């Protein structure tokens with residue numbers, strides 16, 4: 001589609017689409033220079049809400065229709081045709097406003113792989129300075145892998161639930177090493193993990209990057225505004241088409257660049273709606289082709305997960321229950337008065353990051369301990385008592401797609417994660433489940449006299465566990481690679497995050513991962529945005545920290 005600049009109602013130097021984890025960093029960094037005019041467009045509204053700021057309310061944030069897109073996969077044939085829910089933030093701060101706040105970078109070798117595949121400057125040694133730049137982590141200030149003075153506060157949960165000790169004791173007894181910091185170059189083991197939590201409140205790029213920048217005159221933030229498409233003159237991106245809540249459609253111009261930061265599902269969605277993608281698919285849904293780029297929406301993957309859950313009468317676990325009611329009231333007051341106690345926790349306090357196979361050259365599995373009962377039906381707060389361990393496959397082989405259902409830019413994307421398509425992913429979860437059971441049924445938990453509710457004692461053989469995995473598999477919300485960075489025919493952006501074959505257009509968010517890192521993904525998205533901002537501004541990259549890689 002060809003547009004002319006005269007049609008624009010307003011123009012800026014830079015337009016950023018999506019005020020999520022990446023978009024908020026970009027808006028703050030690009031508007032640091034008062035000479036640049038920057039416009040940030042977000043489909044959702046304000047993130048100022050207790051569900052978002054109180055760490056223990058994370059379940060309420062995820063389940064709230066107000067803050068989430070309400071996406072789900074198409075029917076997944078390998079999972080008994082289930083449609084898997086896919087929470088994604090539709091709010092200032094994006095998924096970073098509703099995420100679980102676990103602070104994880106992953107193994108440095110993952111980033112080295114990105115660089116080896118031709119993405120110059122994306123190895124761990126080059127990225128570590130950006131991890132440091134973004135972090136404020138006084139508890140680990142003596143480590144060269146950490147920094148104090150960056151925007152994003154990171155901390156340990158001050159008083160983890162007692163059940164965490166049983167998890168750690170079981171892991172020790174099973175022969176795994178203790179890990180006191182999961183964010184060095186090569187973490188491995190079990191132990192307490194840090195969270196993006198500061199002084200009892202969620203830390204997001206909205207609260208730490210965007211909010212402090214919002215009084216700048218050169219930064220315009222348009223919330224509750226959907227981006228319909230990017231507009232082009234030939235191969236040059238010149239503006240965007242937006243639609244507010246009143247339904248009116250406007251056009252904004254960008255003199256320098258448009259940066260798409262809609263996240264792993266919506267960035268490909270926006271490109272496809274703009275006519276950038278596989279021409280065969282675009283023709284089939286009636287979107288005029290601007291640029292044939294077959295990789296848009298391909299290579300999508302996420303970390304699949306399943307769990308074992310136990311119920312118990314003992315009231316040690318976090319919960320709402322009659323037994324725990326007096327304690328719950330005290331804890332509410334503790335939070336209201338001091339921003340402390342379990343309400344200041346993201347509930348998932350200890351975990352393991354381990355090699356599930358002896359020949360792995362790096363951890364390939366996460367076991368996440370939940371010192372709370374896993375509800376039978378979805379409900380944001382644990383009711384009654386128990387504990388659970390989720391096992392996460394960190395290197396899934398299955399690859400899926402994001403496509404369009406039709407040519408309506410406001411229609412939800414069709415998301416096929418192809419979960420469980422590759423048997424290796426199911427096998428990894430069966431392996432993880434067996435280990436999780438060894439942990440939850442270990443005698444370190446003996447005094448709690450819990451009963452395994454799922455899978456349940458009758459499910460023992462590999463075939464039974466395989467069937468259980470297919471019936472329970474969900475994702476842990478780390479999708480990426482749907483606008484993959486690289487130089488092959490199925491890649492979308494180059495190592496400077498510029499869309500192949502087009503001008504003035506970059507994608508900067510989780511969709512550019514060459515492969516999703518084996519970790520929770522928020523911290524690495526912040527780093528992608530920090531590095532992306534430097535590249536846009538033409539700033540030299542910091543010196544690589546080769547000696548720490």
Ligand SMILES: Cc1cc2nc3c(=O)[nH]c(=O)nc-3n(C[C@H](O)[C@H](O)[C@H](O)COP(=O)(O)OP(=O)(O)OC[C@H]3O[C@@H](n4cnc5c(N)ncnc54)[C@H](O)[C@@H]3O)c2cc1C
Nearest residue numbers: 018020021022043094095100101102227263510520521522
């Ligand atoms: C429930 C949940 C739990 C998670 N837990 C953790 C965790 O514990 N630790 C961790 O490290 N990571 C976690 N993650 C993952 C992490 O939060 C994400 O990887 C990260 O936020 C992705 O950032 P992004 O910038 O790529 O996308 P997002 O943060 O999703 O931002 C995309 C933004 O673009 C907006 N947008 C999309 N389309 C349009 C459009 N057409 N017009 C205007 N705006 C648009 C969206 O509303 C959104 O605000 C979790 C994620 C979820 C959803």
